[in-house]
Amino acid sequence: MFLRLVADSFGRRPRHKLLTGAALALGMGVATAALSVALDVGDRLAKEFRSLGANLLVTPQADSLPLEIGGVDYRPVNAGAYLPEADLPKLKTIFWHNNIVGFAPILEVRAMALPFAQEGGQYRAGEWIEGVPTIGTWADHSVPRPEGGEFQTGVAKTNPWWQIDGRWFSDEGMECVVGVAFAQKNHINIGDAISLAVGRVTKTPSPFKVVGILNSGGPEDESIVVPLSKAQFLAHEPGQYRKLYVSALTKPEDAFAKRDPKTFTPAEYDRWFCTPYISSIAFQIQQELPGTDVRVIRRIAEGEGRILGRVQMLLWLVTAAAMLAAALAVGASSAASVIERQVEIGLMKALGAGSRMVGFLLAAEQLLLAVVGGGVGYALGIVLARLLGEKIFGAAPEPTLLVFLVVIGLAAIVTLLGSAIPLRRASRIEPAPILRGE
């Protein structure tokens, strides 16, 4: 009989139920879309922020003071310490290795350059240019992963704002890329060749082919970029590099992460170690690469953290506001549907139904509506969140069970709360005056 009454209520007033359901579905759609986006936005934005480049800098611990002005190191080649290139694959064995999106070792040499202009297949030598900053690095290097396969990394990954006119050099070839300012000053074009030498020149070394022009907007525009192995050869430091840029996906640092790891209890230490804070990633890299000093590039890491934190908070507030509005509107809708049914309630009571029975009946109706409406709303919200994610980040947020449960729960609570107050009033009414139409 109970079920029949519920079913009858739906069958008898289909349009009415449809509208309440629609309000519910739309409200819960808002909640789902906002919630999915808010949950997902941290990861997506963290990826966007990697276009800022590396956020960690690895240098030798026992290094002398670098004499760097505007990114150019004025130390002689034989000053300072170096790090072994052979250790680098270990970076992909740390706990958070999946969060390391790229790394590039750098070895800088000041060399003499002899450009050869190309004219119709013939090379014509120019003049020797002294003290050219030469940067040795990886352009697109494959590093074996411990779990098999290869990891592609290099300066194109860590410095995504570097624009290359032409192409990057291959890591094995005698090829180079020339900074745009240097190229303009010395009239070097793609297809020309450059010989590089350090120290006294006895015979002209075999030249590098210019395959690209680099525009970085920084001091690199005045330099020549060559494969790391070639720079090592020039510097007489085989298998060595001087600094390493690492770009890692991190979680914004909170108050907990800003504490000194030495003061942690073991449980706190585990929590810190197993969270991709930039400080814990730096610590793990330092453990893996002995003799290094891993520093957080504060300008980038802190800036990223601040902005991410703000945006995430903003979206959570938008989500909360949206959910609140949806809840109020849905609650109002279900309240209205109970208010309008006073005659029906009066009739049921006149026929001998207790207040409890009436309450149960209406609650069951509302719950059924909440589940159906919430489910439809969830589907609607997921579609919207997907459109949004694809439009803005090029990737859709994954539908999660959590959001589904929250949305269905919210729908149930809101409809019940919305109908609770009028229900209480309805339970107090006397059937006779209602039926008389007073």
Place this chain on the structure above:
Amino acid sequence: MTELRALNRAMFWRILRRLLGANRGRLFVMLLALGAGAAVTAALLNLQVDAKRRLTTEFRAFGANLIVAPKSSGATPASDSLLNQSLLRNLPSEFQGHSVTSVPSLYLIAELSAPYSESKSSVPVVVSGTELEKLPRIFPTWDFQASPFPMHNNSVAPVKANVVCLVGAKVASTFHLVPFDVIELMNGTEKVSCAVADIIKTGSEEDSQVFMDLAGAQRLAMLSSRISLIQISVEGSPPVIQQFQGFLSQKILDAEVRPIRQFTESEAKIYNSISGLLTATVGIVLLLTALCVMAAMTNVAIERKMDVGLMKAIGGATRRVVRLFLAEAALLGLAGGLIGAAAGLVLSIGLGKAVFGVAARPRLIVYPLTVGLTMLVAILSAFPLRRLASIRPASVFRGEA
């Protein structure tokens, strides 16, 4: 005739008053739904405009985004060419209402020794002459350990030194320096001793530099009124930064103004993502909220079959009945909008404070806009009543249909 019309109008308002007052519960519920929608609309619209503006301020956590450097064309190598300090006078402190911070720097390499510490040997370091008090403003993410910042000589009075300097973390660890230590900087015959006011952690090349005031560095370098470059931090959205760059390049002819591409480009990308995300989220939330409120209101409106039937039974023309209900909806929308939008604006001020630490400025245009939207939603949601106009009064009273 006019008398009749006046009477009609009086009757119209009277019926309207009765319609609104008939069921307090229903009135409250309708106002609640409309008010909630209006509050969220007002809050989000206001916050959205404000958040985009604030974001550009937040981006300044990345530090300088423009650089004024000597022109690198010609035969002279870049390291030899310097700028004239008088250029600084050309730099405004504000551009179209966006704040501009500019910091000049002169770099030189000097021999550093710490006469009062154990290590007696001297080591070459990069000395950066700059305006010390502006550093925390242009690079807010640098970690200044001493706070408050002892920038003036009198705060380090016990130490025998004529200037103060800031020391990068790497320099400090090499010489085991702590604040109030005295270091000596030597370049050729020039010598300066200065007191360490603070040790700064930057994570980049500045960790191995010593910062002192510009005049001191110029003396040390024997280059009076010369600077190497000017770093500028401009607030504002990417187009504003570009405009400012164009404006500066026209004003400063003997130097090059270039963006620090690492930051300007990424900023533009991230700014576009975030502001797109915000606009889209707010748009979807507002649309769905409007639809949700509309569905709820329609639901309430449909319940009024009895009223419509009664009015028709005593001779109300369909058009007038419908007009009556539309007027009721418009009034409700106005009331809900006025209350809700005010609440929403107050809400957005609080939200702005919570997120950005600065109260969002209420934009007055949002208020009438929200009230108008709410009225529109209310009127649209009363439209299904038109269909009721076709019902036959008798069947309503018999309980059919």
